[in-house]
Amino acid sequence: QVQLVESGGGLVQAGGSLRLSCAASGGTFSTFVMGWFRQAPGKEREFVSAINRAGGDAAYADSVKGRFTISRDNAKNTVYLQLNSLKPEDTAVYYCAARIGAYYYTYSYKYDYWGQGTQVTVSS
DSSP, X not given: OOEEEEEOOEEEETTOOEEEEEEEXXXXXXXXXXXXXXXXXXXXXXXXXXXXXXXXXXXXXXXTTTTEEEEEETTTTEEEEEEOSOOGGGOEEEEEEEEESXXXXXXXXXXXXXXXXXXXXXXX
16 A cells, blocks of 8 residues: 655745655555645645656646746655745645556546645745
8 A cells, every 4th residue: 555644844934945745655656646736724625736757747736836846756755845935825735646657637536645744834
């Protein structure tokens, strides 16, 4: 069974930065497309970013483009999300997700495994 464990969340002031990590175990990490999603209170879970298996191609939501960067280290079975220039509207629980397949998607239902989430809170 694949397990995903996120870390790196916290409280930060607007304009600050955080780096989220998601460590995977129980599967062959290099065969997974990886994604990050987030869910704010009272809102639906939304796509943030995704990266292909080799790490050479990524996608971002328009709301985070230019501020967030996704990356992965297949040797460490870990995917990262660097969050820069944070805004209060970035406050949410951030979830890591893994998909068995060659292509990434922005739809949460396309992903097979999920982490428990890490809270990011941005104060104004």
